[in-house]
Amino acid sequence: MPSFAEARAGLQGEIDNVSPYRVRGWARNPQLPDEPVVLLIANNGEVLERVVADRARDDLLQAGFSSSHHGFDVWLPARLDASRRNIVRVFREIDGADLFRSPVILEASEAFGPVLQARLTTLLATPMEAPELRERIEFLVDLVEGLRRRLADEHAIGRGREAEEEPLRALVIDDQLPDSRRDAGSMAILSHIRSLRRLGYEISFVPSDLDGVRSLTADALTAEGMTLHLRPHTNSVEEVLRREANTFDLVYIHRYTNAAKYGPLARSFQPTARLVFSVADLHHLRLQRQGEYYGSERIAADSQLIRLRELSAAWSASSVITHSTHEAELLKADLGRTPIAVVPWSVTPRPVVRPFDRRRGVAFVGSFMHAPNLDAARRLVHAIMPRVWSTEPDIPCFLIGSDMPDELAGLNLDGIEVLxxxxDLFFALNRVRLSVAPLAWGAGIKGKVLESFAHGVPCAMTGIAAEGICLPAALDVCLGDSDEALALAIVTLHQDEALNRRCAEAGLALIEDGWSELRVDAAMRRAIIGSEPNLKLPGSNGIEQLSR
Incomplete structure (x- = not known):
């Protein structure tokens, strides 16, 4: 139970523990309880570290505080010399007020410091015969291997025995705070964050775009128990990595742009953390296909540059996460021994309830900030639906999605309804018989396809839209790459109730089996600690964990 002792200048808190490696405790200003306290840690008069006391602690809530985010846990940049006396102070930066129990005195001991190391060096340097020399070498090799295994175990499951008392810590880095209402990328990273929490991780999140934070999104994430590093207390991702050096067990970086910028810094400031690079989708593959589609040599050249940057970020990671089995195969060929994990995101089945005969039309769903979606919507309106209407003039088409450009929002075409x-996507899909994803280029798993399946609505789609999902044979009828083939699939699925039902059932089964929280947790566990190697994702061809 935390102490309620007040120090001067209204500083509340105490030091829980000091070791030659680490300092833990909590600090709070009762006059400004929502503002984290900034502390300095000094040893024998020399400042070693600056820390912001903003970690969550359940014991503070149990003690009656309105907020739990007042803890700190610092791994010191260098081990204290245990062969001499150490006087460790923890005090507030603005006025020098000490925390309760500060200073802590660590008396000199016979720990593994310079004195003991010198004795050991002298002992091993003593002249000896070859048999005795081999005996000492074998002893030291066994000792070193045992220490290495112990270190690996501690960083795989936490920090030794303390892992039983404290959660593991994960830092998640992405462009923006995730908002499931915005795009599939947000749904994916939120699902992975929740999976990490179920696996025992305490989550800290810092966006690279600190100026684009929306307060409602921040409030929702904080309510889920995440620690957010935002302005005015945080000015950059680099600041978080440096300020909380050696405190994270896992650094999860989403998208190659962030991995390229912050991967090396994470390696420097969090050297014992597992560095996971989640590619979202292969940006260079999307650009390559865009260049081929438009016949642009410039875009094709850009794709090769991006490819080098993506692979460089992947090579430096402990493991790479992708959602797509197709992209896992490509990464395997390029990365060799770098571990690759196919980790889906959880999708909740919400089958529509309105009977087939009371539904009508086809829906296009997508964020129109994403260029492949905008191109696909134009193709649908101007090339595919006219072919549909040539045989079935009464099939309406609904355009659904955020950031709708004026050219689509202002459409005045019979048969096209702009929503x-x-x-809530449920109410929109509850009125249609199928969705359509006529993507001609792109990369990664398409959230619009998964959401359609999860709602029990078949999706007429191109091979690009279906790529990496590993569709069952029952859904082959939904595939088509040409305008004519997609128009035929739309008409057929709209007319044939029995076929529509079979496809709906196959899509729902795919979601329930391959995109559940159970599957996400199993795949995430393999990605970060390598356990449960025999549980495979449907259609993954064994790519979900390609270990070293």
Whole structure:
């Protein structure tokens, strides 16, 4: 139970523990309880570290505080010399007020410091015969291997015995705070964050775009128990990595742009953490296909540059996460021994309830900030639907999605209804018989396809839209790459109730089996600690964990 002793200048808190490696405790200003306290840690008069006391601690809530984010846990940049006396102070930066129990005195001991190391060096340097020399070498090799195994075990499951008392810590880095209402990328990273929490990790999140934070999104994430590093207390990702050096067990970086910028810094400031690079989708593959589609040599050249940057970020990671089995195969060929994990995101089945005969039409769903979606919507409106209407003129088409451009929002075409952003996709899909994803280029798993399946609505789609999902044979009828083939698939699925039902059931089964929280947790566990190697994702061809 935390102490309630007040220090001067209104500083509340105490030091829990000091070791030659680490300092832990909590600090709070009762006059400004929502502002974290900034502390300095000094040893024998020399400042070693600066820390912001903003970690969550359940014991503070149990003690009656309105907020739990007042803890700190610092791994010192260098081990204290245990062969001499150490006087460790923890005090507030603005006025020098000490925490309760500060200073802590660590008396000199016979620990593994310079004195003991010198004795050991002298002993091993003593002249000896070859048999005795071999005996000492074998002893030291066994000792070193045992220490290495112990270190690996501690960083795989936490920090030794303390892992039983404290959660593991993960730092997640992405462009923006995730918002499941915005895009599939947000749904994916939120699912992975929740999986990490179920696996025992305490989550800290820092966006690279600190100026684009929306307060409602921040409030929702904080309510889930995440620690957010935002302005005015945080000015950059680099600041978090440096300020909390050696405190994270896992650094999860989303998208190659962030991995390229912050991967080396994470290696420097969090050297014992497992560095996971989640590619979202292969950006260079999307650009390559875009260049081929438009016949642009410039875009094709850009794709090769991006490819080098993506692979460089992947080579430096402990493991790479992708959602797509297709992209896992490509990464395997390029990365060799770097571990690759196929980790889906959880999708909740919400089958529509309106009977087939009371539904009508086809829906296109997508964020129109994403260029492949905008191109696909144009193709649908101007090339595919006219072919559909040539045989079935009464099939309406609904355009659904955020950031709708004026050219689509202002469409005045018979048969096209622009819905724009909808707060709940269920109500939109509950009125149609199928969705359509006529993507001609792109990369990664398409969230619009998964959401359609999860709602029990078949999706007429191109091979690009279906790529990496590993569709069952029952859904082959939904595939088509040409305008004519997609128009035929739309008409067939709209007319044939029995076929529509079979496809809906196959899509729902795919989601329930391959995109559940159970599957996400199993795949995530393999990605970060390598356990449960025999549990495979459907259609993954064994790629979900390609270990070293």
């Amino acid at each position: 724009g952003h909808v707060p």
